[in-house]
Amino acid sequence: xxxxxIQNVTKSYGPLAVLKDFSLEIAxxxxxxxxxxxxCGKSTMLxxxxxxxxxxxxxxxxxxxxVTDLAPGDRDIAMVFQNYALYPHLxxxxxxxxxxxxxxxxxxxxxxxxxxxxxxxxxxxxxxxxPRALSGGQRQRVALGRAIVREPQAFLMxxxxxxxxxxxxxxxxxxxxxxxxxxxxxxxxxxHDQIEAxxxxxxxxxxxxxxxxxxxxxxxxxxxxxxxxxxGFIGSPGMNFLRxxxxxxxxxxxxxxxxxAVALPAPASLxxxxxxxxxxxxxxxxGAGPVTVEVAPRLVESLGSEKYIYIDVPEENRTTLxxxxxxxxxxxxxxxxxRLMNADETSTSGSLRVSFDPSRLHLFDANTQESxxx
Amino acid sequence: xxxxxxxxxxxxxxxxxLGYLLLAPAVLLIGLIIxxxxxxxxDLSFQNVNLARLDQPRRPFTTANYERLFASPDFWNAxxxxxxxxxxxxxxxxxxxxxxxxLVNNRFxxxxxxxxxVALPWAVPEVIAVVIFAWLFDSSFGLMNWIFIKLGLIDTxxxxxxxxxxxxxxVCVTMIWKGYxxxxxxxxxxxxxxxxxxxxxxxxxxxxxxxxxxxxxxPSLMPVLGVTLVLxxxxxxxxxxxxxxxxxxxxxxxxxxxxxMTYEQAFGFFRMGYASAIGVVTLIVCVIASRLMMGRAPDNx
Numbered sequence: 001x002x003x004x005x006i007q008n009v010t011k012s013y014g015p016l017a018v019l020k021d022f023s024l025e026i027a028x029x030x031x032x033x034x035x036x037x038x039x040c041g042k043s044t045m046l047x048x049x050x051x052x053x054x055x056x057x058x059x060x061x062x063x064x065x066x067v068t069d070l071a072p073g074d075r076d077i078a079m080v081f082q083n084y085a086l087y088p089h090l091x092x093x094x095x096x097x098x099x100x101x102x103x104x105x106x107x108x109x110x111x112x113x114x115x116x117x118x119x120x121x122x123x124x125x126x127x128x129x130x131p132r133a134l135s136g137g138q139r140q141r142v143a144l145g146r147a148i149v150r151e152p153q154a155f156l157m158x159x160x161x162x163x164x165x166x167x168x169x170x171x172x173x174x175x176x177x178x179x180x181x182x183x184x185x186x187x188x189x190x191x192h193d194q195i196e197a198x199x200x201x202x203x204x205x206x207x208x209x210x211x212x213x214x215x216x217x218x219x220x221x222x223x224x225x226x227x228x229x230x231x232g233f234i235g236s237p238g239m240n241f242l243r244x245x246x247x248x249x250x251x252x253x254x255x256x257x258x259x260x261a262v263a264l265p266a267p268a269s270l271x272x273x274x275x276x277x278x279x280x281x282x283x284x285x286x287g288a289g290p291v292t293v294e295v296a297p298r299l300v301e302s303l304g305s306e307k308y309i310y311i312d313v314p315e316e317n318r319t320t321l322x323x324x325x326x327x328x329x330x331x332x333x334x335x336x337x338x339r340l341m342n343a344d345e346t347s348t349s350g351s352l353r354v355s356f357d358p359s360r361l362h363l364f365d366a367n368t369q370e371s372x373x374x
Numbered sequence: 375x376x377x378x379x380x381x382x383x384x385x386x387x388x389x390x391x392l393g394y395l396l397l398a399p400a401v402l403l404i405g406l407i408i409x410x411x412x413x414x415x416x417d418l419s420f421q422n423v424n425l426a427r428l429d430q431p432r433r434p435f436t437t438a439n440y441e442r443l444f445a446s447p448d449f450w451n452a453x454x455x456x457x458x459x460x461x462x463x464x465x466x467x468x469x470x471x472x473x474x475x476x477l478v479n480n481r482f483x484x485x486x487x488x489x490x491x492v493a494l495p496w497a498v499p500e501v502i503a504v505v506i507f508a509w510l511f512d513s514s515f516g517l518m519n520w521i522f523i524k525l526g527l528i529d530t531x532x533x534x535x536x537x538x539x540x541x542x543x544x545v546c547v548t549m550i551w552k553g554y555x556x557x558x559x560x561x562x563x564x565x566x567x568x569x570x571x572x573x574x575x576x577x578x579x580x581x582x583x584x585x586x587x588x589x590x591x592x593p594s595l596m597p598v599l600g601v602t603l604v605l606x607x608x609x610x611x612x613x614x615x616x617x618x619x620x621x622x623x624x625x626x627x628x629x630x631x632x633x634x635m636t637y638e639q640a641f642g643f644f645r646m647g648y649a650s651a652i653g654v655v656t657l658i659v660c661v662i663a664s665r666l667m668m669g670r671a672p673d674n675x
Contacts, residue, residue, distance in 0.1 A: 052574050073580025085571035089593040098589070099579035150579075 002063030002153045003028040004049070004186060009058030011044055011210075018044050020210045022058070029184045031177075035197040036207035036233075042190045043158055045207075049188065050079050050156050062153050073102070078147035082159040084139050086131040092118075092142050093127040099150045110149075117149040120179070137168045144179070154186040161196065173199060194234050198222070206230050228369040231278050231362060237308065239278045239362065240336035243319035246271050257317060258293040265359050266372075275372065276319055278362035281308070281339035289355025296351050298335065309338040309352065319366075412657075419650035439651035449652065451627055452635040456611060459546065459631060463610045464603065466550045471557025471602075476591075478558075479565045489562070496555035504619040507548040511535070538628030541621050545629050548616055553609065557602055564598035565591070604667045611660055632656045 004026040011019040019041045026032050034042035047053040049060060051072035059068045067075045078099070086095050094101075096117060097110040105113075118124040121141045131139055140160065147155055160176070161169045177200050180187050191197055197204045198218045206213045206221070206229075214226040225231035231239045244255035246264075253270035254263045255277060264270070299310040318333045338354055363372040383392045414428075419440070421433035443449050474492045478485060495503065510517045511534040519531045534540045568591065576586050592599075614633045617623060623630035623638065630638075632652060640649035 050574075050578055052577065071580075072574075072577040073582075077578065079575065079578045081571045081575060083569065083571055085569065085575035087572060087590060087593070089596065098576070098581075102576075102579050102581045102585055146575075 002186065003030075004154060004188070005059075005061040006045075006049070007059045007061075009045070009048060009055045009060065011041070011048060011053070011056050018210050019048075019055075022210075022212060024205060024212075024215065026186060026188070029186055031180050031187045031189065031200060031202045032205060033189045033191060033197040033201035033203075034205045034207060035191055035194055036213075038192055039209075040207040041210040042192075042205075042207050046079075046156050046158055046188060046190045050077060051075050076153045077156055078150045078152040078154075079156040080143050080147050080158065080160045082162055084131075084143035084160075084163075086139060086142060086146075088131055091128050091130060092123065092134070092145075095131065095142060096127075096146045096149050099146065113149045113151075114145075117145045120148070120182075121145045136164055137172065140164060140172060144176070148179070148183065148185075152185070154188065157187065157189045159191055160189075161191070162193075169196075176200065195236060198234065206233060224371070224373075225278075225362065226371055228276060228278075228364045228371075231364070231371070235280055235282075237281050237337045237339065239280050241319050241364075242277045242279070242313065242317040242336070243366070244275070244277060244317055246273055246275055257291070258295070258314060260291060260293060262291050262358050262361075264361065264363070266363065270363075270372070274366040276364040276366050276369075278364060279336070279356055279360065280362075281337045283360040284309075284336075284338035284340070284354050284356050286340050286344065286352070286354055288353065290357045292353060292355040294351055294353055305341065307340045309340060309354070310335050311338060311354070415650040415653055418647050419654045421647050423647040423650075425644050425646060433647075439647050440655075442648065443651050443655065448627065448630075448635065452630050452632050452652075455542075455627075455629060456631040456633075458542075459549070460607050460610045462546050463549045463553060464606050466546075467553040467557045467606050468599075468603070470550065470554040472561050472595075474554070474558045475561035475565055476587075479562060492558050493555045495551050496559070498552075500552060500613075500615045501619055503552050504548060504616050507544065507551070508620055511544045535621055536625050538626050541625055541629050545617055545620055548620060549610060549613065552616065553606060556609075557606060560598055560602040561595060564595045568594045600667055604664045607667070608660055608664060611656070611663075 004024075006022060006024045006026075009019060009022045010017065022041075022045055024032075034045060036042050044053065048055045051067070051070060051074075055068065059066060061067065062075060062077065087098070090098065093111075093114055096114045100110045100113065114127070115124060118127055121144060123138060123141045123145060126134060126138060126142070131142065134142065140163075143160065157176075161172055164172060173196060176189075180200075189196075189200060197206075198221070201218055203215060203217055204221050205215050208229050214221065214230045216224075216226075221230065221234050225234060225239075228241070232241070242257060244257055247254050247256075247261075248268040248271040249261060249263055251268055252263050253266040253268055254261050255275075256262070257277070295311045297309045298312050301308040301310075313334050313336055340354075364370065365372055382388060383395075417432075420435050420437065422436055422438055423433055478489045478492055482488075498506075509515070511519075513519065513531055513533040513535070516534070518534070519528075522528045523531070532540055534544050572590050572594065573586060576590055581589060611631075612633050613631075614637060617629050617631055617634050618637070621629045623634040633656070636649050636652045636656070639645045639652060
């Protein structure tokens with residue numbers, strides 16, 4: 001086990017820069033998730049870490065060793081691939097023992113460690129089968145097993161859950177977390193799914209277009225997003241964005257939302273700036289509250305325990321800032337979503353009273369897209 | 375809607391009719407040009423016929439052809455020659471085919487041209503290829519003699535087509551040259567179906583290039599390898615034109631394979647019944663050999 005230090009790594013294919021100055025310090029035993037929309041460079045960074053691709057510049061240390069120019073096999077890391085990359089002509093036992101065999105480990109030792117790893121993952125009854133005779137979930141475990149028998153310095157996982165169905169994914173997610181707790185091996189996990197990132201990570205690295213947007217633990221990521229992109233990417237459904245001119249009102253900044261003046265817990269010096277106001281769907285509640293508005297729901301989606309209410313945004317509050325990527329579908333600027341827990345019967349016919357707390361609002365600079373800390 | 379006799383093939387219950395209808399021409403053709411001659415030759419092999427004529431009455435049933443065949447040293451000699459050819463040519467075709475496939479599977483400038491060049495011998499008509507090789511190995515004007523003398527391997531010109539060993543060598547070289555592109559093309563197709571992640575996983579696991587070849591490439595190619603091996607073996611087994619044009623089976627029957635012997639008996643000595651018997655034996659050997667090879671292939675993946 002060891003920490004990993006990535007310093008100023010860049011990668012470009014000709015004029016196309018896919019990674020721009022990536023630096024990250026990973027502590028020993030930490031579970032770090034790289035998350036971002038497709039094409040953000042997260043998989044490229046993982047491949048550079050594994051040694052499958054060459055970095056254009058920068059250095060990588062695993063433990064105390066400089067591995068920047070070391071072959072993948074000499075880095076003492078194990079990797080789990082999206083499609084598992086299990087060799088179809090080998091049994092599960094041989095698949096799991098392959099890495100040890102390549103390193104010339106004695107057969108008895110290989111067998112001991114394979115059986116041990118198989119027991120941990122609950123695949124010990126499948127050892128003599130071929131991969132094609134396994135279900136998707138079993139293959140996934142074997143792929144994990146192949147990584148853990150090696151007892152490497154670090155695990156690299158490249159979207160290992162994306163080939164599983166939704167239910168199995170939730171289950172396996174928890175298992176990987178438990179496995180990490182048990183083994184305590186430094187793990188770097190790549191995904192495009194913010195839920196996986198939020199549930200599994202000690203720290204999340206959120207990326208866009210080859211640039212790190214924010215590095216933080218999941219709670220901070222959710223509560224204090226660094227910019228519009230992070231705010232929209234983290235959370236499901238993503239944050240709602242509204243636009244309003246900032247005015248000054250009794251020594252504090254104020255905005256106009258849904259035809260109401262809303263005082264912000266911010267100094268009046270903000271007045272006149274061009275801002276985007278973010279509000280999480282969770283932070284809109286049913287009934288009266290600090291700021292109460294009467295709305296006509298355009299659409300109500302019920303998920304049983306909660307309801308998503310689609311609310312039309314008044315013309316003056318619509319923001320033209322495109323939502324930047326994310327796993328969410330592109331949302332229209334004229335709609336915000338409220339996520340109401342244990343909501344009463346609501347329908348699109350009547351009007352609905354919802355409220356929100358101005359202290360829960362997020363402010364972003366409309367030009368730089370950076371967060372304005374209140 | 376018109377009812378009655380209109381033939382509506384779109385109806386679900388009639389859909390299989392269309393299938394049979396579309397198959398019919400191919401089945402008819404195969405029956406006519408493959409199945410019927412096959413039956414005739416099996417029938418001929420059990421009769422003492424010299425010049426087969428379909429309008430003549432059947433001769434009495436006899437196994438004399440087969441008895442003579444198995445007692446004939448010529449037959450065993452031809453079998454041995456065929457066997458040697460199959461083993462040597464198949465082996466080198468695979469070596470060259472796999473080697474070239476691995477080479478042109480890499481990414482480099484001019485790869486398309488390299489692939490074209492690798493496949494080129496396959497596109498050359500057999501007889502033309504043989505004429506070229508006959509010239510290369512010509513005892514007076516041939517390129518090979520010149521090269522070998524320049525290299526100091528031999529001190530006097532070799533008469534390639536009058537020495538049994540040399541003639542056999544030339545036949546092998548020609549067949550390998552003509553046969554390896556097919557293996558190469560098949561292997562290349564096989565190589566491209568191996569997921570890149572297999573190699574990445576192996577590299578992370580610390581496998582070097584040789585270990586990756588032995589542990590991943592070759593086993594992943596096994597299904598293609600099996601089918602290709604059968605096809606190449608059958609091609610060598612029944613190939614006629616290369617040997618016939620190059621040596622005609624000589625010298626001293628050193629290059630007389632079963633197919634050359636069949637031809638010689640049938641159209642040289644007009645012993646149609648006897649020739650049919652050789653053909654039938656060849657067919658049975660081929661069927662058994664390919665069954666053995668194919669039967670093993672699916673087990674590997």
